[in-house]
Amino acid sequence: MKIIKSIPPKPPKNSFVALDIELFRMNPKQLHRPTSGKFAALTICSDINTVFIIQNKEDVPEVLANLDDCVWIFQNSKFDITHLRRYADIPQRKKMWDTLVIDRILWGGYFNTFSLDDLARRYLDIYIDKSLQKSFGEPKAFAGGVAGMSEEQIEYACTDAWITYQIALEQKKIMTKIDFKLWRDIDSHTIWAFMEFQGFAFDTLEWKALAERNELRWQEIDKGLSFNPHSPKQVLAYLKKTGFTDLKSTDKATLEKAIRKYPDTDAIELAKKTIESKMYRKRSGTYGANFLDNFVEQKNGVDIIIPDLHVNKAETGRIASSSPNIQNIPIRETAEFRKCFIARPGNKLIIADYAAQEPRIMAYLSQDECMIKIFQDKKDIYIEVANHTFDEKITKADDRRRQMKDIVLGIGYGLTEWGLSKRENISLKEAKFLVRSVHRFFPQASIWGEKQAAKRTYVTTIPGRKVWLNPYSNQAEKNARNSPIQGSAAEMLKLSIVRMHKE
DNA sequence: GGAGACGGCGCC
Protein backbone atom coordinates (compact mmCIF):
# COMPACT_ATOMS: atom_id res chain seq x y z
CA MET A 1 0.00 0.00 0.00
CA LYS A 2 1.60 3.20 -1.23
CA ILE A 3 0.48 6.46 0.42
CA ILE A 4 0.28 9.64 -1.66
CA LYS A 5 -0.45 12.94 0.04
CA SER A 6 -2.37 14.73 -2.69
CA ILE A 7 -5.68 15.00 -4.53
CA PRO A 8 -6.12 11.76 -6.52
CA PRO A 9 -6.38 11.84 -10.33
CA LYS A 10 -9.79 11.15 -11.87
CA PRO A 11 -10.37 7.37 -12.13
CA PRO A 12 -12.21 5.76 -15.06
CA LYS A 13 -16.01 5.97 -15.01
CA ASN A 14 -17.78 3.50 -12.69
CA SER A 15 -14.61 2.65 -10.79
CA PHE A 16 -15.09 1.49 -7.23
CA VAL A 17 -13.62 4.09 -4.87
CA ALA A 18 -13.41 3.68 -1.13
CA LEU A 19 -13.57 6.87 0.94
CA ASP A 20 -12.99 7.32 4.63
CA ILE A 21 -13.20 10.54 6.62
CA GLU A 22 -11.29 10.98 9.88
CA LEU A 23 -12.21 13.62 12.43
CA PHE A 24 -10.45 14.88 15.52
CA ARG A 25 -12.06 15.06 18.95
CA MET A 26 -15.53 13.76 18.25
CA ASN A 27 -18.16 13.96 20.96
CA PRO A 28 -18.72 10.24 21.67
CA LYS A 29 -22.43 10.83 22.35
CA GLN A 30 -22.84 12.75 19.10
CA LEU A 31 -20.69 10.89 16.58
CA HIS A 32 -23.47 11.17 14.01
CA ARG A 33 -23.90 14.94 14.27
CA PRO A 34 -22.05 17.34 11.98
CA THR A 35 -21.52 19.63 14.96
CA SER A 36 -19.07 17.11 16.36
CA GLY A 37 -15.29 16.98 15.73
CA LYS A 38 -12.89 18.71 13.35
CA PHE A 39 -11.71 17.55 9.93
CA ALA A 40 -8.53 15.47 10.07
CA ALA A 41 -8.32 13.74 6.69
CA LEU A 42 -10.08 12.10 3.79
CA THR A 43 -8.51 8.95 2.40
CA ILE A 44 -9.29 7.66 -1.08
CA CYS A 45 -8.57 4.22 -2.55
CA SER A 46 -9.51 2.99 -6.02
CA ASP A 47 -6.81 0.42 -6.57
CA ILE A 48 -5.16 -2.04 -4.26
CA ASN A 49 -1.70 -0.51 -4.58
CA THR A 50 -2.37 3.13 -3.75
CA VAL A 51 -4.15 5.26 -1.19
CA PHE A 52 -4.43 9.04 -1.47
CA ILE A 53 -4.87 11.29 1.54
CA ILE A 54 -5.88 14.92 1.84
CA GLN A 55 -5.61 16.77 5.12
CA ASN A 56 -7.06 20.10 4.03
CA LYS A 57 -10.84 20.31 4.14
CA GLU A 58 -10.77 22.91 1.35
CA ASP A 59 -9.79 20.09 -1.02
CA VAL A 60 -12.89 17.98 -0.31
CA PRO A 61 -15.14 19.49 -3.04
CA GLU A 62 -12.53 18.95 -5.76
CA VAL A 63 -11.82 15.38 -4.68
CA LEU A 64 -15.51 14.49 -4.70
CA ALA A 65 -16.19 16.24 -8.01
CA ASN A 66 -13.46 14.13 -9.62
CA LEU A 67 -15.14 10.98 -8.33
CA ASP A 68 -18.70 11.87 -9.28
CA ASP A 69 -19.15 9.11 -11.86
CA CYS A 70 -17.59 6.45 -9.61
CA VAL A 71 -19.20 4.10 -7.11
CA TRP A 72 -18.45 5.48 -3.65
CA ILE A 73 -17.68 2.86 -1.04
CA PHE A 74 -17.96 3.53 2.68
CA GLN A 75 -18.00 1.50 5.86
CA ASN A 76 -21.14 3.16 7.29
CA SER A 77 -21.97 5.67 4.58
CA LYS A 78 -24.39 7.61 6.75
CA PHE A 79 -21.53 8.67 9.00
CA ASP A 80 -19.11 9.65 6.24
CA ILE A 81 -21.61 11.47 4.05
CA THR A 82 -23.11 13.36 7.00
CA HIS A 83 -19.64 14.69 7.80
CA LEU A 84 -18.51 15.19 4.20
CA ARG A 85 -21.60 17.35 3.72
CA ARG A 86 -19.99 19.83 6.11
CA TYR A 87 -17.35 20.50 3.47
CA ALA A 88 -19.06 19.84 0.12
CA ASP A 89 -22.48 19.75 -1.48
CA ILE A 90 -23.44 16.09 -1.88
CA PRO A 91 -26.83 15.34 -3.45
CA GLN A 92 -28.45 11.92 -3.06
CA ARG A 93 -26.67 9.51 -5.40
CA LYS A 94 -27.22 6.03 -6.73
CA LYS A 95 -23.59 4.99 -7.12
CA MET A 96 -22.92 4.01 -3.57
CA TRP A 97 -21.77 0.91 -1.69
CA ASP A 98 -21.92 0.54 2.06
CA THR A 99 -19.80 -2.38 3.28
CA LEU A 100 -21.44 -2.29 6.72
CA VAL A 101 -25.06 -2.18 5.58
CA ILE A 102 -24.44 -4.66 2.75
CA ASP A 103 -22.71 -7.10 5.07
CA ARG A 104 -25.71 -7.07 7.35
CA ILE A 105 -27.87 -7.91 4.31
CA LEU A 106 -25.50 -10.79 3.51
CA TRP A 107 -24.91 -12.15 7.00
CA GLY A 108 -27.72 -10.99 9.31
CA GLY A 109 -28.14 -13.63 12.01
CA TYR A 110 -24.88 -15.37 11.03
CA PHE A 111 -22.52 -12.80 12.53
CA ASN A 112 -23.44 -10.15 15.02
CA THR A 113 -20.50 -7.77 14.72
CA PHE A 114 -19.74 -5.87 11.54
CA SER A 115 -17.02 -3.36 12.37
CA LEU A 116 -14.27 -2.80 9.82
CA ASP A 117 -11.83 -5.01 11.71
CA ASP A 118 -14.40 -7.82 11.78
CA LEU A 119 -14.92 -7.59 8.02
CA ALA A 120 -11.16 -7.36 7.36
CA ARG A 121 -10.60 -10.51 9.37
CA ARG A 122 -13.41 -12.45 7.68
CA TYR A 123 -12.95 -11.41 4.07
CA LEU A 124 -9.23 -10.67 3.85
CA ASP A 125 -7.65 -12.52 6.77
CA ILE A 126 -6.14 -9.16 7.71
CA TYR A 127 -5.95 -8.20 11.37
CA ILE A 128 -6.05 -4.45 11.94
CA ASP A 129 -5.51 -2.60 15.17
CA LYS A 130 -8.43 -0.28 15.85
CA SER A 131 -6.89 1.09 19.06
CA LEU A 132 -5.22 3.88 17.09
CA GLN A 133 -8.64 5.27 16.28
CA LYS A 134 -8.85 6.47 19.87
CA SER A 135 -5.83 8.72 19.35
CA PHE A 136 -7.98 10.96 17.14
CA GLY A 137 -9.97 11.95 20.22
CA GLU A 138 -7.03 13.14 22.28
CA PRO A 139 -6.73 16.89 22.95
CA LYS A 140 -3.21 17.04 21.52
CA ALA A 141 -4.51 15.64 18.25
CA PHE A 142 -5.93 18.97 17.26
CA ALA A 143 -4.27 22.14 18.50
CA GLY A 144 -5.24 25.67 17.63
CA GLY A 145 -7.17 24.79 14.49
CA VAL A 146 -4.16 23.19 12.79
CA ALA A 147 -4.63 19.58 11.92
CA GLY A 148 -1.67 17.57 13.00
CA MET A 149 -1.80 13.89 12.18
CA SER A 150 1.14 11.74 13.14
CA GLU A 151 2.62 9.47 10.46
CA GLU A 152 1.15 6.56 12.42
CA GLN A 153 -2.31 8.11 12.21
CA ILE A 154 -1.90 8.74 8.48
CA GLU A 155 -0.97 5.09 7.97
CA TYR A 156 -3.99 4.03 10.01
CA ALA A 157 -6.40 6.26 8.08
CA CYS A 158 -5.10 5.03 4.73
CA THR A 159 -5.35 1.40 5.81
CA ASP A 160 -9.06 1.90 6.52
CA ALA A 161 -9.82 3.04 2.96
CA TRP A 162 -7.56 0.33 1.52
CA ILE A 163 -9.37 -2.37 3.53
CA THR A 164 -12.82 -0.99 2.75
CA TYR A 165 -12.05 -1.05 -0.97
CA GLN A 166 -11.03 -4.71 -0.88
CA ILE A 167 -14.02 -5.76 1.24
CA ALA A 168 -16.43 -4.24 -1.28
CA LEU A 169 -14.82 -6.25 -4.08
CA GLU A 170 -15.18 -9.45 -2.06
CA GLN A 171 -18.81 -8.69 -1.22
CA LYS A 172 -19.55 -8.04 -4.87
CA LYS A 173 -18.37 -11.55 -5.72
CA ILE A 174 -20.80 -13.29 -3.36
CA MET A 175 -23.86 -11.06 -3.55
CA THR A 176 -26.98 -12.45 -5.19
CA LYS A 177 -29.36 -10.37 -7.30
CA ILE A 178 -31.82 -10.32 -4.42
CA ASP A 179 -29.17 -9.15 -1.95
CA PHE A 180 -28.33 -6.33 -4.33
CA LYS A 181 -31.98 -5.42 -4.79
CA LEU A 182 -32.49 -5.14 -1.03
CA TRP A 183 -29.56 -2.74 -0.94
CA ARG A 184 -30.56 -0.77 -4.04
CA ASP A 185 -34.33 -0.58 -3.50
CA ILE A 186 -34.73 -0.50 0.26
CA ASP A 187 -31.72 0.02 2.50
CA SER A 188 -29.77 2.55 0.44
CA HIS A 189 -32.81 4.80 0.06
CA THR A 190 -33.53 4.49 3.77
CA ILE A 191 -30.02 5.73 4.51
CA TRP A 192 -30.70 8.94 2.58
CA ALA A 193 -34.04 9.41 4.30
CA PHE A 194 -32.43 8.96 7.70
CA MET A 195 -29.51 11.21 6.80
CA GLU A 196 -31.89 14.00 5.87
CA PHE A 197 -34.17 13.61 8.87
CA GLN A 198 -34.34 17.05 10.45
CA GLY A 199 -35.32 15.77 13.87
CA PHE A 200 -37.83 16.83 16.46
CA ALA A 201 -38.20 20.12 18.21
CA PHE A 202 -37.97 19.44 21.91
CA ASP A 203 -39.62 20.88 25.02
CA THR A 204 -36.50 21.09 27.15
CA LEU A 205 -38.12 23.00 30.01
CA GLU A 206 -40.85 20.44 30.49
CA TRP A 207 -38.39 17.54 30.28
CA LYS A 208 -36.15 19.21 32.83
CA ALA A 209 -39.07 19.66 35.23
CA LEU A 210 -39.92 15.98 34.84
CA ALA A 211 -36.33 14.97 35.50
CA GLU A 212 -36.15 17.01 38.70
CA ARG A 213 -39.50 15.75 39.96
CA ASN A 214 -38.59 12.12 39.34
CA GLU A 215 -35.18 12.49 40.96
CA LEU A 216 -36.75 13.87 44.15
CA ARG A 217 -39.16 10.95 44.23
CA TRP A 218 -36.56 8.18 44.23
CA GLN A 219 -34.27 10.08 46.57
CA GLU A 220 -37.14 10.42 49.04
CA ILE A 221 -37.83 6.67 48.93
CA ASP A 222 -34.16 5.72 49.20
CA LYS A 223 -33.72 7.79 52.37
CA GLY A 224 -35.87 5.30 54.22
CA LEU A 225 -33.98 2.22 53.03
CA SER A 226 -30.86 0.73 54.54
CA PHE A 227 -29.79 -0.88 51.27
CA ASN A 228 -29.33 0.47 47.74
CA PRO A 229 -32.50 -0.49 45.80
CA HIS A 230 -30.63 0.08 42.52
CA SER A 231 -28.12 -2.65 43.27
CA PRO A 232 -29.58 -6.05 42.37
CA LYS A 233 -26.96 -7.67 44.55
CA GLN A 234 -27.95 -5.68 47.63
CA VAL A 235 -31.69 -6.02 46.96
CA LEU A 236 -31.40 -9.78 46.65
CA ALA A 237 -29.42 -10.16 49.87
CA TYR A 238 -31.64 -7.82 51.86
CA LEU A 239 -35.00 -9.18 50.73
CA LYS A 240 -33.87 -12.76 51.30
CA LYS A 241 -32.87 -11.82 54.83
CA THR A 242 -36.16 -10.06 55.54
CA GLY A 243 -38.55 -12.72 54.29
CA PHE A 244 -38.25 -13.68 50.60
CA THR A 245 -36.13 -16.66 51.53
CA ASP A 246 -35.71 -18.28 48.10
CA LEU A 247 -35.66 -15.13 45.94
CA LYS A 248 -33.62 -15.68 42.75
CA SER A 249 -33.66 -12.28 41.08
CA THR A 250 -34.93 -8.79 41.71
CA ASP A 251 -36.71 -7.73 38.52
CA LYS A 252 -40.20 -6.28 38.86
CA ALA A 253 -42.13 -9.41 37.82
CA THR A 254 -40.20 -11.62 40.23
CA LEU A 255 -40.65 -9.21 43.13
CA GLU A 256 -44.38 -8.90 42.45
CA LYS A 257 -44.72 -12.66 42.53
CA ALA A 258 -42.80 -12.82 45.79
CA ILE A 259 -45.09 -10.17 47.29
CA ARG A 260 -48.04 -12.44 46.53
CA LYS A 261 -46.26 -15.56 47.70
CA TYR A 262 -44.99 -14.40 51.10
CA PRO A 263 -47.67 -12.51 53.03
CA ASP A 264 -46.74 -10.91 56.34
CA THR A 265 -43.02 -10.41 55.95
CA ASP A 266 -40.95 -7.25 56.21
CA ALA A 267 -39.70 -7.83 52.70
CA ILE A 268 -43.07 -6.92 51.18
CA GLU A 269 -42.92 -3.20 52.00
CA LEU A 270 -39.24 -3.11 51.02
CA ALA A 271 -39.95 -4.80 47.70
CA LYS A 272 -42.74 -2.34 46.91
CA LYS A 273 -40.45 0.57 47.69
CA THR A 274 -37.69 -0.96 45.58
CA ILE A 275 -40.00 -1.30 42.58
CA GLU A 276 -41.24 2.26 42.95
CA SER A 277 -37.78 3.74 43.44
CA LYS A 278 -36.42 1.93 40.38
CA MET A 279 -39.26 3.31 38.27
CA TYR A 280 -38.43 6.89 39.23
CA ARG A 281 -34.70 6.26 38.86
CA LYS A 282 -35.29 5.00 35.32
CA ARG A 283 -37.25 8.15 34.55
CA SER A 284 -34.65 10.50 36.02
CA GLY A 285 -31.69 8.49 34.66
CA THR A 286 -32.37 7.24 31.15
CA TYR A 287 -35.04 9.90 30.62
CA GLY A 288 -33.55 12.63 32.77
CA ALA A 289 -30.97 15.38 32.82
CA ASN A 290 -28.33 13.33 30.96
CA PHE A 291 -30.69 13.09 28.03
CA LEU A 292 -30.69 16.89 27.75
CA ASP A 293 -26.91 17.20 28.16
CA ASN A 294 -26.10 14.47 25.67
CA PHE A 295 -28.69 14.78 22.93
CA VAL A 296 -30.40 18.17 22.77
CA GLU A 297 -28.89 20.77 20.45
CA GLN A 298 -29.90 24.22 19.34
CA LYS A 299 -30.75 25.14 15.78
CA ASN A 300 -32.05 28.60 14.82
CA GLY A 301 -32.97 29.21 18.43
CA VAL A 302 -35.00 25.99 18.66
CA ASP A 303 -34.08 23.00 20.81
CA ILE A 304 -33.94 19.90 18.63
CA ILE A 305 -33.06 16.22 18.85
CA ILE A 306 -31.67 14.26 15.93
CA PRO A 307 -31.06 10.58 16.70
CA ASP A 308 -28.66 8.22 14.95
CA LEU A 309 -30.90 5.89 12.94
CA HIS A 310 -29.49 2.58 11.69
CA VAL A 311 -31.16 1.08 8.63
CA ASN A 312 -30.69 -2.63 9.34
CA LYS A 313 -29.07 -2.96 12.72
CA ALA A 314 -31.29 -5.82 13.92
CA GLU A 315 -30.60 -9.22 12.40
CA THR A 316 -34.13 -9.28 10.97
CA GLY A 317 -33.52 -6.07 9.04
CA ARG A 318 -35.29 -3.91 11.57
CA ILE A 319 -34.10 -0.38 12.14
CA ALA A 320 -32.57 0.80 15.40
CA SER A 321 -32.00 4.15 17.05
CA SER A 322 -29.22 5.40 19.28
CA SER A 323 -27.91 8.68 20.71
CA PRO A 324 -30.67 8.82 21.80
CA ASN A 325 -32.78 5.74 21.29
CA ILE A 326 -36.09 7.36 20.34
CA GLN A 327 -37.79 3.97 19.98
CA ASN A 328 -38.09 3.43 23.72
CA ILE A 329 -39.38 6.72 25.07
CA PRO A 330 -41.97 5.80 27.73
CA ILE A 331 -45.61 5.76 26.62
CA ARG A 332 -47.45 2.90 28.33
CA GLU A 333 -47.74 4.30 31.83
CA THR A 334 -47.30 7.99 31.08
CA ALA A 335 -47.29 10.14 27.94
CA GLU A 336 -45.43 13.03 29.57
CA PHE A 337 -42.05 12.19 28.02
CA ARG A 338 -43.29 11.69 24.48
CA LYS A 339 -45.23 14.94 24.66
CA CYS A 340 -41.85 16.71 24.78
CA PHE A 341 -41.16 15.63 21.18
CA ILE A 342 -42.92 18.25 19.08
CA ALA A 343 -43.07 19.58 15.54
CA ARG A 344 -40.40 22.01 14.39
CA PRO A 345 -41.72 25.52 13.64
CA GLY A 346 -43.67 25.52 10.39
CA ASN A 347 -44.14 21.75 10.45
CA LYS A 348 -46.73 19.28 11.61
CA LEU A 349 -45.93 16.14 13.53
CA ILE A 350 -47.69 13.13 12.08
CA ILE A 351 -48.20 9.89 13.99
CA ALA A 352 -48.73 6.83 11.82
CA ASP A 353 -49.03 3.17 12.70
CA TYR A 354 -49.92 -0.07 10.96
CA ALA A 355 -53.01 -1.86 12.31
CA ALA A 356 -52.24 -5.47 13.24
CA GLN A 357 -49.24 -5.41 10.92
CA GLU A 358 -47.62 -8.64 12.04
CA PRO A 359 -50.79 -10.81 11.97
CA ARG A 360 -51.49 -9.50 8.48
CA ILE A 361 -48.03 -10.57 7.42
CA MET A 362 -48.60 -13.95 9.05
CA ALA A 363 -51.83 -14.25 7.04
CA TYR A 364 -49.98 -13.46 3.84
CA LEU A 365 -47.07 -15.81 4.50
CA SER A 366 -49.23 -18.74 5.61
CA GLN A 367 -52.21 -17.99 3.33
CA ASP A 368 -54.41 -18.96 6.25
CA GLU A 369 -57.97 -18.71 4.93
CA CYS A 370 -59.58 -17.76 8.22
CA MET A 371 -57.05 -15.02 8.90
CA ILE A 372 -57.33 -13.63 5.39
CA LYS A 373 -61.13 -13.57 5.63
CA ILE A 374 -61.01 -11.67 8.93
CA PHE A 375 -58.81 -8.98 7.39
CA GLN A 376 -60.85 -8.84 4.19
CA ASP A 377 -63.98 -8.34 6.27
CA LYS A 378 -62.15 -5.58 8.17
CA LYS A 379 -62.73 -7.28 11.48
CA ASP A 380 -60.63 -7.13 14.66
CA ILE A 381 -58.60 -10.34 14.60
CA TYR A 382 -58.14 -10.47 18.37
CA ILE A 383 -61.87 -10.15 19.05
CA GLU A 384 -62.59 -12.86 16.48
CA VAL A 385 -60.15 -15.28 18.14
CA ALA A 386 -61.57 -14.47 21.57
CA ASN A 387 -65.16 -15.01 20.35
CA HIS A 388 -64.10 -18.40 19.00
CA THR A 389 -62.17 -19.40 22.12
CA PHE A 390 -64.72 -18.34 24.73
CA ASP A 391 -67.78 -19.03 22.59
CA GLU A 392 -69.34 -15.63 23.24
CA LYS A 393 -69.26 -12.11 21.77
CA ILE A 394 -66.71 -10.04 23.64
CA THR A 395 -66.04 -6.29 23.46
CA LYS A 396 -62.83 -4.50 22.61
CA ALA A 397 -62.38 -3.48 26.25
CA ASP A 398 -62.64 -7.07 27.52
CA ASP A 399 -59.33 -8.22 29.02
CA ARG A 400 -59.70 -11.47 27.11
CA ARG A 401 -59.07 -9.51 23.90
CA ARG A 402 -55.73 -8.37 25.28
CA GLN A 403 -54.99 -11.93 26.35
CA MET A 404 -55.73 -13.31 22.89
CA LYS A 405 -53.71 -10.53 21.30
CA ASP A 406 -50.72 -11.54 23.38
CA ILE A 407 -51.19 -15.17 22.37
CA VAL A 408 -51.59 -14.48 18.64
CA LEU A 409 -48.46 -12.31 18.64
CA GLY A 410 -46.72 -14.69 21.03
CA ILE A 411 -47.27 -17.66 18.74
CA GLY A 412 -45.41 -15.72 16.10
CA TYR A 413 -42.52 -15.45 18.53
CA GLY A 414 -42.60 -19.11 19.55
CA LEU A 415 -44.47 -18.66 22.80
CA THR A 416 -44.86 -21.96 24.70
CA GLU A 417 -47.76 -23.08 26.84
CA TRP A 418 -45.45 -23.15 29.81
CA GLY A 419 -44.36 -19.56 29.15
CA LEU A 420 -47.94 -18.39 28.76
CA SER A 421 -49.03 -20.01 32.04
CA LYS A 422 -46.20 -18.27 33.89
CA ARG A 423 -46.83 -14.90 32.32
CA GLU A 424 -50.61 -14.89 32.71
CA ASN A 425 -50.43 -16.61 36.08
CA ILE A 426 -52.80 -19.37 34.93
CA SER A 427 -52.56 -23.15 35.08
CA LEU A 428 -50.71 -25.09 32.43
CA LYS A 429 -54.04 -26.72 31.50
CA GLU A 430 -55.67 -23.35 30.85
CA ALA A 431 -52.67 -22.17 28.85
CA LYS A 432 -52.80 -25.30 26.71
CA PHE A 433 -56.49 -24.73 26.07
CA LEU A 434 -55.90 -21.14 24.92
CA VAL A 435 -52.96 -21.93 22.67
CA ARG A 436 -54.71 -24.91 21.09
CA SER A 437 -57.81 -22.84 20.46
CA VAL A 438 -55.78 -20.28 18.51
CA HIS A 439 -54.04 -23.01 16.52
CA ARG A 440 -57.37 -24.66 15.66
CA PHE A 441 -58.84 -21.33 14.57
CA PHE A 442 -55.89 -20.69 12.22
CA PRO A 443 -54.86 -24.15 10.99
CA GLN A 444 -52.80 -23.05 7.99
CA ALA A 445 -50.92 -20.47 10.06
CA SER A 446 -50.18 -23.18 12.55
CA ILE A 447 -48.77 -25.45 9.84
CA TRP A 448 -46.74 -22.55 8.42
CA GLY A 449 -45.16 -22.07 11.86
CA GLU A 450 -44.18 -25.72 12.05
CA LYS A 451 -42.66 -25.63 8.58
CA GLN A 452 -40.63 -22.59 9.58
CA ALA A 453 -39.47 -24.22 12.80
CA ALA A 454 -38.07 -27.13 10.80
CA LYS A 455 -35.65 -24.88 8.89
CA ARG A 456 -32.00 -25.06 9.76
CA THR A 457 -29.99 -22.69 7.55
CA TYR A 458 -31.89 -19.48 6.95
CA VAL A 459 -35.35 -17.98 6.58
CA THR A 460 -36.38 -15.03 4.41
CA THR A 461 -38.55 -11.93 4.51
CA ILE A 462 -41.10 -11.31 1.77
CA PRO A 463 -38.70 -9.41 -0.54
CA GLY A 464 -36.05 -12.05 0.15
CA ARG A 465 -33.79 -10.80 2.94
CA LYS A 466 -32.01 -13.77 4.47
CA VAL A 467 -31.90 -14.19 8.21
CA TRP A 468 -29.42 -16.94 9.04
CA LEU A 469 -30.24 -19.43 11.77
CA ASN A 470 -27.82 -20.84 14.27
CA PRO A 471 -28.72 -24.55 14.23
CA TYR A 472 -26.91 -25.10 17.54
CA SER A 473 -28.98 -22.50 19.37
CA ASN A 474 -32.16 -23.46 21.18
CA GLN A 475 -33.47 -20.17 19.85
CA ALA A 476 -33.25 -21.22 16.21
CA GLU A 477 -36.83 -22.46 15.95
CA LYS A 478 -38.22 -19.29 17.47
CA ASN A 479 -36.16 -17.15 15.15
CA ALA A 480 -37.29 -19.25 12.19
CA ARG A 481 -40.90 -18.49 13.05
CA ASN A 482 -40.44 -14.86 14.00
CA SER A 483 -37.84 -13.45 11.62
CA PRO A 484 -39.95 -13.57 8.41
CA ILE A 485 -42.74 -11.74 10.23
CA GLN A 486 -40.66 -9.19 12.08
CA GLY A 487 -38.38 -8.74 9.07
CA SER A 488 -41.17 -8.29 6.53
CA ALA A 489 -42.76 -5.70 8.80
CA ALA A 490 -39.43 -3.88 8.82
CA GLU A 491 -39.27 -3.91 5.01
CA MET A 492 -42.75 -2.34 4.82
CA LEU A 493 -41.84 0.35 7.29
CA LYS A 494 -38.66 1.24 5.44
CA LEU A 495 -40.48 1.45 2.12
CA SER A 496 -42.99 3.79 3.76
CA ILE A 497 -40.19 5.96 5.12
CA VAL A 498 -38.61 6.13 1.68
CA ARG A 499 -41.90 7.17 0.06
CA MET A 500 -42.52 9.85 2.65
CA HIS A 501 -38.99 11.13 2.20
CA LYS A 502 -39.48 11.39 -1.55
CA GLU A 503 -42.79 13.24 -1.05
C1' DG B 1 -10.14 5.41 36.52
C1' DG B 2 -11.71 3.09 32.32
C1' DA B 3 -13.69 -1.09 30.14
C1' DG B 4 -16.90 -4.47 30.07
C1' DA B 5 -20.22 -7.83 32.13
C1' DC B 6 -24.51 -8.07 34.19
C1' DG B 7 -29.11 -7.12 35.75
C1' DG B 8 -32.67 -4.48 34.83
C1' DC B 9 -36.12 -1.94 32.05
C1' DG B 10 -37.89 1.36 28.42
C1' DC B 11 -40.23 0.54 23.60
C1' DC B 12 -42.36 -2.22 19.25
Place this chain on the structure above:
DNA sequence: AAAGGGCGCCGTCTCC
Protein backbone atom coordinates in the same frame (compact mmCIF):
# COMPACT_ATOMS: atom_id res chain seq x y z
C1' DA C 1 -32.96 -27.90 29.17
C1' DA C 2 -35.47 -24.11 28.35
C1' DA C 3 -39.47 -22.15 28.66
C1' DG C 4 -42.04 -15.48 22.68
C1' DG C 5 -38.63 -12.12 19.14
C1' DG C 6 -35.89 -7.51 18.40
C1' DC C 7 -33.23 -3.37 20.22
C1' DG C 8 -30.26 0.73 23.45
C1' DC C 9 -29.14 2.90 27.92
C1' DC C 10 -28.55 3.12 32.86
C1' DG C 11 -26.30 1.97 37.36
C1' DT C 12 -23.63 -1.37 39.87
C1' DC C 13 -19.92 -4.14 40.23
C1' DT C 14 -15.60 -6.43 39.02
C1' DC C 15 -11.37 -6.49 36.88
C1' DC C 16 -7.18 -4.63 35.40
